[in-house]
Amino acid sequence: MIKRFIRHNVEDAGSSGSLNDLSFLLIIFFIVIAGFNVNKGFLLNLPSKEKPVVVNVDDIIKCSLLSDGSIILDGKKIAEEELQGKVAEKLKKWPNMTFLLTIDENAPYQSVVNVIADVKGQKVENFSFRMAR
Secondary structure, three states, X not given: OOOOOOOOOOOOOOOOHHHHHHHHHHHHHHHHHHHXXXXXXXOOOOOXXXXXXXXXXXXXXXXXXXXXXXXXXXXXXXXXXXXXXXXXXXXXXXXXXXXXXXXXXOOOHHHHHHHHHHHHHOOOOEEXXXXXX
């Protein structure tokens, strides 16, 4: 008895399997991209190079935020609740004042956010901050 080998037609290997994988990966990619919501953080208007801002040294209010979260304004330690009132008083005297906040590198993040929110609530136009070393 003679056995015949019957050849089966081989389907194209690239016809459906790899296309399914590719389409699945693309769907996942677009879902991940569409799902991210980017927080803007602090929105700051930086001065333009064409119009440099000249700040009078007498109009600068210096505030420091220490590592324990305490606030020093003009050399005196104040509570966080007093900050808005003090800034409002100084803003009446000097409408073009600049608020300079020096932040200790170990200061709690929430304290920094609270101080910035208090100053922003008083509508201070010129605000600057730096890290203390």
